[in-house]
Amino acid sequence: MAIRLHNTLTRRKEDMVTRDEGAVSIYVCGPTVYNHIHIGNARTFLSFDVIRRYLQWRGFDVYFVQNITDVDDKIIARAAEEGKTAEEVARFYTEAFLDAMRALGVCRPDVQPRATDTIPDMIEMVERLIDRGHAYVVEGDVYFSVRSFPEYGKLSGRDIDELRSGARVDVDERKRDPVDFALWKAAKPGEPHWSSPWGEGRPGWHLECSVMSEKELGPSFDIHGGACDLIFPHHENEIAQSEAATGRPFARYWLHGGLLQIDAEKMSKSLGNFMLLKDVLNDYEPQAVRMLMLQTHYRSPLDFSLERLDEAKAAYERIATLVRNIRWARGTTPAPDGASSDERNRLESQVASTRERFTVEMDDDFNTAGALGALFELARVANTFMAAHPGGLSSADLLALSEVEEALVELIGALGIELAEVNRSSYPPEVVELSKQLAGYEGQDTEAAVEALLAARAAARTERNWAAADAVRDGLSDLGFTIEDTPQGARVSFTPEL
RNA sequence: GGCGACGUGGCCAAGUGGCAAGGCAGGGGCCUGCAAAGCCCUUAUCCCCGGUUCGAAUCCGGGCGUCGCCUCCA
Numbered sequence: 001m002a003i004r005l006h007n008t009l010t011r012r013k014e015d016m017v018t019r020d021e022g023a024v025s026i027y028v029c030g031p032t033v034y035n036h037i038h039i040g041n042a043r044t045f046l047s048f049d050v051i052r053r054y055l056q057w058r059g060f061d062v063y064f065v066q067n068i069t070d071v072d073d074k075i076i077a078r079a080a081e082e083g084k085t086a087e088e089v090a091r092f093y094t095e096a097f098l099d100a101m102r103a104l105g106v107c108r109p110d111v112q113p114r115a116t117d118t119i120p121d122m123i124e125m126v127e128r129l130i131d132r133g134h135a136y137v138v139e140g141d142v143y144f145s146v147r148s149f150p151e152y153g154k155l156s157g158r159d160i161d162e163l164r165s166g167a168r169v170d171v172d173e174r175k176r177d178p179v180d181f182a183l184w185k186a187a188k189p190g191e192p193h194w195s196s197p198w199g200e201g202r203p204g205w206h207l208e209c210s211v212m213s214e215k216e217l218g219p220s221f222d223i224h225g226g227a228c229d230l231i232f233p234h235h236e237n238e239i240a241q242s243e244a245a246t247g248r249p250f251a252r253y254w255l256h257g258g259l260l261q262i263d264a265e266k267m268s269k270s271l272g273n274f275m276l277l278k279d280v281l282n283d284y285e286p287q288a289v290r291m292l293m294l295q296t297h298y299r300s301p302l303d304f305s306l307e308r309l310d311e312a313k314a315a316y317e318r319i320a321t322l323v324r325n326i327r328w329a330r331g332t333t334p335a336p337d338g339a340s341s342d343e344r345n346r347l348e349s350q351v352a353s354t355r356e357r358f359t360v361e362m363d364d365d366f367n368t369a370g371a372l373g374a375l376f377e378l379a380r381v382a383n384t385f386m387a388a389h390p391g392g393l394s395s396a397d398l399l400a401l402s403e404v405e406e407a408l409v410e411l412i413g414a415l416g417i418e419l420a421e422v423n424r425s426s427y428p429p430e431v432v433e434l435s436k437q438l439a440g441y442e443g444q445d446t447e448a449a450v451e452a453l454l455a456a457r458a459a460a461r462t463e464r465n466w467a468a469a470d471a472v473r474d475g476l477s478d479l480g481f482t483i484e485d486t487p488q489g490a491r492v493s494f495t496p497e498l
Numbered sequence: 499g500g501c502g503a504c505g506u507g508g509c510c511a512a513g514u515g516g517c518a519a520g521g522c523a524g525g526g527g528c529c530u531g532c533a534a535a536g537c538c539c540u541u542a543u544c545c546c547c548g549g550u551u552c553g554a555a556u557c558c559g560g561g562c563g564u565c566g567c568c569u570c571c572a
Contacts, residue, residue: 158568312521314521315521387529469532
């Protein structure tokens with residue numbers, strides 16, 4: 001079964017046929033580093049991280065390139081505001097961006113070129129465009145001649161003449177045509193600048209993506225991604241630059257993500273209605289953020305709110321709790337009899353059908369919402385299986401459940417959501433003091449302290465001393481532990497608040 | 499005005515011709531010493547009108563509404 005992609009260029013879903021069989025080359029537009037990225041920026045990077053991970057999971061050899069725009073008007077403006085140099089601003093927010101991506105669990109691109117490291121290549125492409133009659137020099141600026149590229153507008157469905165009449169911006173009289181755009185800008189005093197055949201200057205924004213993608217992936221590659229607000233003019237201009245410079249088709253498939261909205265309005269730095277990713281991650285686990293994004297198809301708009309983030313967190317915990325409960329059950333002593341072989345077969349066939357449906361959904365233009373639906377169905381079936389046998393599960397039952405666990409961890413992992421193992425070493429030290437008070441524990445080991453508390457609570461419950469039992473549970477609860485009673489004993493889990 | 503996306507239960511959302519996934523929230527029940535987790539039950543004339551079809555959320559036409567791009571934007 002082929003993977004289907006919605007291609008903005010053709011406005012329909014197509015079978016993915018890559019340049020090299022078994023390999024996928026991807027270029028995704030990265031951030032301009034003039035501020036911390038907001039949650040809307042994060043959505044796009046997350047979407048393409050999921051696409052990349054899924055293709056890898058499907059066995060493709062993925063080569064993923066994403067630029068960092070570290071020279072730009074907005075960086076210069078920000079530097080002026082802060083009384084810093086543009087280089088300082090760019091360096092600071094580049095680091096902040098890399099930190100934020102790490103915190104969200106976004107895989108690093110295979111190559112992550114910076115615009116300022118690619119200047120010679122950009123100059124070379126501009127020279128090529130001038131040589132081929134697609135660009136012209138005016139007083140140190142170089143412009144791309146849009147009319148020299150007849151296919152201009154094929155991505156965004158725009159018509160050059162309509163663009164021209166609709167141009168609202170003050171027209172630069174030196175341009176031969178109002179729709180022409182800058183490839184190279186002569187530097188004003190105090191701006192970052194590089195030597196070029198046209199004098200000291202800096203590159204235009206659209207240029208770097210054409211240059212980097214060609215340098216890293218070749219003139220024709222498989223997938224070019226970005227958010228849909230980049231379709232025009234950015235991606236249209238990239239196509240014009242690259243195809244005019246190389247004479248060869250640019251990206252085969254154009255994938256565009258929908259925008260994140262707040263109160264049904266685009267989240268953007270210019271509108272001022274944004275939330276920074278780093279602030280959101282201060283209060284929420286990355287898994288909750290990822291779950292929220294995955295519940296909506298990547299091309300649809302997504303209205304963001306903390307309420308929805310709470311819902312996504314609850315949804316994530318449904319899966320995480322199940323996996324934790326399976327792991328716990330597998331640590332208990334198997335019962336002599338549990339489920340019937342029919343029940344086990346049903347569970348196992350559900351695992352198989354979940355894997356099947358997950359793949360079908362994801363192959364169809366990365367339908368993460370559908371894929372999650374498959375996982376939740378498996379969760380319900382597995383929960384039902386366990387609920388039907390409160391008296392305990394046999395070794396065979398536990399083996400079947402371990403297949404459920406394996407599938408959930410693997411499949412949700414293919415979407416970039418990690419189901420972490422419980423880390424006992426991170427138990428808080430306060431538990432020792434609590435155990436001393438309530439269970440007479442004398443040692444210093446946190447894990448042993450918890451064991452002592454659970455033993456004390458079990459004893460109290462046997463004596464029907466609910467006050468003593470609840471004191472232990474409440475004390476542990478205050479430290480971030482959850483105690484749940486089952487017929488097989490108390491189940492403890494530790495989930496510290498962020 | 500041009501180009502594009504979208505309109506599915508209380509909220510979110512998948513589904514693009516054949517009995518409407520899933521999550522969250524609410525209500526009822528079960529389990530529990532009380533909880534927690536979980537299970538069971540429970541809520542949809544798929545924006546409106548017309549058309550095509552044996553059959554339409556899904557295709558076509560018209561309307562209404564929301565959003566995006568057309569200017570820097572993930």
